[in-house]
Amino acid sequence: MDEFKEKSIDLATQEMLKKAQDENINTAWDRLELQQPQCGFGQLGLCCTVCNMGPCRIDPFGEGPQSGVCGANADTIAARNLARKIAAGASAHSDHGRDVAHTLSLLADGHTHDYEILDVEKFRDLASEFGINIDKPKEQIVKELSKRLLEEFGKQDGELVFCKRAPKKRQNIWKSLNITPRGIDREVVELLHTTHMGVDNDYKNIINTGMRCALSDGWGGSMVATDVQDIILGSPKPVRGKVNLGVLKEDYVNIVVHGHEPILSEMAVKASMDPELVNLTRRAGAQGINLAGICCTANEVLMRHGIPVAGNFLQQELAIITGAVEVMMVDVQCIMPALHEIASCFHTKLITTNPKARFPGVIHVEFEPKHAYEVAKQIIKTGIENFSNRNKERVNIPKQEMDLVAGFTKEIVFQILGGRYRATYKPLNEAIISGRLRGLAGVVGCNNPKQTHDYFHTTLVKELIKNDVLVLQTGCSAIACAKQGLLIPEAAREYAGKGLQEICEAVGIPPVLHLGSCVDNSRILTAASYIIAEGGLGEDLSDIPAAGAAPEWMSEKAITIGFYFVASGVYTVFGASPFATLGSKNLSDYLTGQLEEVVGAKFEFCDDPLKMAHLMINHIDNKRKALKLKPVMY
Amino acid sequence: MKQLYYDVDKCLGCKSCEIACAVGHSATKDLFKALKEERVSLPRKKVMHTRGKNYPVSCRHCKDPKCVDACMAGALSYDKEKGIVLHDETRCVGCWMCVMVCPYGAIRPNIKTRIPLRCDKCKDKDEPDCVKACPTGAVIWQEEVEIKL
Numbered sequence: 001m002d003e004f005k006e007k008s009i010d011l012a013t014q015e016m017l018k019k020a021q022d023e024n025i026n027t028a029w030d031r032l033e034l035q036q037p038q039c040g041f042g043q044l045g046l047c048c049t050v051c052n053m054g055p056c057r058i059d060p061f062g063e064g065p066q067s068g069v070c071g072a073n074a075d076t077i078a079a080r081n082l083a084r085k086i087a088a089g090a091s092a093h094s095d096h097g098r099d100v101a102h103t104l105s106l107l108a109d110g111h112t113h114d115y116e117i118l119d120v121e122k123f124r125d126l127a128s129e130f131g132i133n134i135d136k137p138k139e140q141i142v143k144e145l146s147k148r149l150l151e152e153f154g155k156q157d158g159e160l161v162f163c164k165r166a167p168k169k170r171q172n173i174w175k176s177l178n179i180t181p182r183g184i185d186r187e188v189v190e191l192l193h194t195t196h197m198g199v200d201n202d203y204k205n206i207i208n209t210g211m212r213c214a215l216s217d218g219w220g221g222s223m224v225a226t227d228v229q230d231i232i233l234g235s236p237k238p239v240r241g242k243v244n245l246g247v248l249k250e251d252y253v254n255i256v257v258h259g260h261e262p263i264l265s266e267m268a269v270k271a272s273m274d275p276e277l278v279n280l281t282r283r284a285g286a287q288g289i290n291l292a293g294i295c296c297t298a299n300e301v302l303m304r305h306g307i308p309v310a311g312n313f314l315q316q317e318l319a320i321i322t323g324a325v326e327v328m329m330v331d332v333q334c335i336m337p338a339l340h341e342i343a344s345c346f347h348t349k350l351i352t353t354n355p356k357a358r359f360p361g362v363i364h365v366e367f368e369p370k371h372a373y374e375v376a377k378q379i380i381k382t383g384i385e386n387f388s389n390r391n392k393e394r395v396n397i398p399k400q401e402m403d404l405v406a407g408f409t410k411e412i413v414f415q416i417l418g419g420r421y422r423a424t425y426k427p428l429n430e431a432i433i434s435g436r437l438r439g440l441a442g443v444v445g446c447n448n449p450k451q452t453h454d455y456f457h458t459t460l461v462k463e464l465i466k467n468d469v470l471v472l473q474t475g476c477s478a479i480a481c482a483k484q485g486l487l488i489p490e491a492a493r494e495y496a497g498k499g500l501q502e503i504c505e506a507v508g509i510p511p512v513l514h515l516g517s518c519v520d521n522s523r524i525l526t527a528a529s530y531i532i533a534e535g536g537l538g539e540d541l542s543d544i545p546a547a548g549a550a551p552e553w554m555s556e557k558a559i560t561i562g563f564y565f566v567a568s569g570v571y572t573v574f575g576a577s578p579f580a581t582l583g584s585k586n587l588s589d590y591l592t593g594q595l596e597e598v599v600g601a602k603f604e605f606c607d608d609p610l611k612m613a614h615l616m617i618n619h620i621d622n623k624r625k626a627l628k629l630k631p632v633m634y
Numbered sequence: 635m636k637q638l639y640y641d642v643d644k645c646l647g648c649k650s651c652e653i654a655c656a657v658g659h660s661a662t663k664d665l666f667k668a669l670k671e672e673r674v675s676l677p678r679k680k681v682m683h684t685r686g687k688n689y690p691v692s693c694r695h696c697k698d699p700k701c702v703d704a705c706m707a708g709a710l711s712y713d714k715e716k717g718i719v720l721h722d723e724t725r726c727v728g729c730w731m732c733v734m735v736c737p738y739g740a741i742r743p744n745i746k747t748r749i750p751l752r753c754d755k756c757k758d759k760d761e762p763d764c765v766k767a768c769p770t771g772a773v774i775w776q777e778e779v780e781i782k783l
Contacts, residue, residue, distance in 0.1 A: 037650060040654075040657070041648075044669075060653070061656055061675075061676050578666065582666050
């Protein structure tokens with residue numbers, strides 16, 4: 001098993017990788033090996049494919065060409081390549097937000113009856129935030145609010161409404177740099193324009209435009225997604241759940257939801273309890289329907305319903321390799337094209353649901369918000385019918401499953417800390433001011449087979465909580481730590497430093513808080529703004545003793561998240577390999593140095609999780625010193 | 635005795651062999667770190683392009699090496715057993731005579747260090763790094779064969 005230990009620290013993953021090898025099935029790890037060596041020009045960001053005079057490459061050793069056919073040098077090429085990734089990442093999050101806002105507008109116009117306003121308080125707060133008079137019938141408010149939300153995408157001037165959530169000082173920094181996002185779609189388009197052949201050649205200016213685009217995601221598209229999902233699907237509350245491949249059940253019809261948008265999977269949760277389907281399941285000889293999730297769709301249904309999580313990004317293929325999955329229903333983002341081939345090795349039916357994300361030769365059941373419940377029912381029915389095709393001899397479900405507590409939001413943190421009737425962030429601020437808590441860390445992001453799966457996430461987070469840093473998590477990073485038992489209150493006693501332990505025991509929370517999917521990183525931004533509003537920890541997000549990290553990142557969305565964190569003033573450390581910018585010394589030095597003078601935060605790249613933790617802890621300590629806070633208590 | 639051969643119909647000109655060569659001869663053996671070394675390691679192999687085809691070019695380790703004859707400092711010698719032209723960098727004076735006489739243009743001057751860059755067949759490894767780096771199999775490492783024209 002030694003060769004598998006290098007691939008993942010997770011026992012369930014190791015077991016499935018062994019099975020894959022025995023059955024001659026290729027996974028992402030094998031494909032990574034086949035891709036070696038990966039192109040050095042690509043890794044350094046020095047290959048430009050923007051125009052048809054190219055492709056051009058800059059010689060990283062300084063002997064050969066130092067500019068492309070058009071004359072673009074390493075700085076311009078690397079910055080443009082990075083900017084295009086920021087645009088793609090922002091597009092993914094923001095388009096998700098648009099779909100959710102669109103569902104709200106269908107609800108407003110009576111075109112869908114499968115959704116309703118579930119969090120009335122948040123709905124009213126949001127309407128007020130948009131300046132809508134809430135002393136009128138609910139239907140009227142929904143109409144106005146959904147119109148205003150959708151307008152945020154197409155706005156040309158002014159600024160995004162959510163930008164006002166940021167501390168005044170931060171808003172002023174954005175204004176002085178001219179990077180306040182105006183319209184969600186506009187910033188993506190403008191950024192792509194600047195990277196066209198022969199437009200922007202100043203790497204610093206390209207990064208500025210990139211930051212504005214990233215902000216239109218963090219304080220725009222992602223925030224719309226999170227807030228509207230909370231309104232129509234219900235705001236999460238602390239909930240118990242289970243995680244890892246062991247949540248798949250042998251005698252049940254296993255339906256795995258995978259992707260990012262919860263609008264349909266929410267209906268799958270409802271439909272899995274439909275009496276008609278339950279009856280059908282019994283007739284098919286199964287004990288029941290077992291719904292489980294992968295990636296951020298999993299996080300969404302976990303946060304709201306405690307639906308078990310089968311695994312994170314690198315476990316999507318392995319879930320099918322258990323041989324026990326009847327249907328894998330996918331929506332958008334982070335769905336490996338390899339799933340089709342893997343599914344064809346088993347009875348598993350892969351079903352695509354989003355018109356934007358299709359595979360040739362794969363069953364497509366298109367999701368329409370108008371008939372959401374019916375679509376979900378149809379998909380689950382396919383799963384039940386497929387149960388009889390399962391080859392029981394090829395079923396191997398790993399035993400590993402772990403308990404976890406998820407469902408923390410910026411609102412819930414208020415209530416837990418201050419109580420429902422005097423909801424406040426005061427106790428949190430005071431814990432940091434008094435030094436019981438060193439500070440806060442946001443640890444987020446993907447998996448990447450270039451690193452030992454889950455090792456970076458868990459090693460980093462354990463070191464942070466040992467040093468009294470409260471960790472906020474989203475996405476596949478949260479799932480990684482959950483699998484290692486860090487998301488249960490008892491983890492405080494085992495892993496946390498004394499100060500953090502005292503807090504966790506007093507309020508009954510885990511030392512690591514699961515805030516949801518990757519669009520829910522917007523919850524971290526708003527929570528940080530509340531901390532500033534509460535007082536005592538400076539006037540800007542960059543004053544808070546806090547840091548961010550994406551230890552095992554792989555997607556373009558991770559780059560965008562990094563940029564909106566940094567542009568919001570949060571020092572952010574990336575693991576795995578750095579952004580593809582090392583071919584340009586100027587750009588790399590700018591991102592990891594000078595940028596701090598511009599926006600009050602910078603990037604760091606580090607390939608050792610313990611070093612990452614101490615970079616973050618040092619940063620937190622420096623911020624404590626700058627605020628003249630007492631030394632850390634323990 | 636193994637020798638480097640090239641299937642030029644397969645060479646896409648990606649220059650992965652160049653990068654692998656430079657990294658393989660660096661102190662850190664890591665792409666990202668190699669660029670930051672004080673004495674930047676340079677590739678000993680270059681992909682040339684002519685008449686629609688790409689030709690990876692590096693020292694052929696000739697049996698009758700013109701460069702060894704031309705070396706006035708005695709820094710070059712031919713090791714018959716290994717079939718390799720050895721280069722003692724400590725004796726090299728950077729006169730570039732080897733660069734001038736090479737019939738293949740396979741030796742390049744490194745102006746900064748004043749020492750020529752030449753392939754050493756990655757002599758301490760089982761096979762040269764350029765062979766491993768080639769994504770299409772255009773770089774071939776095999777026993778020497780006589781080519782009949």
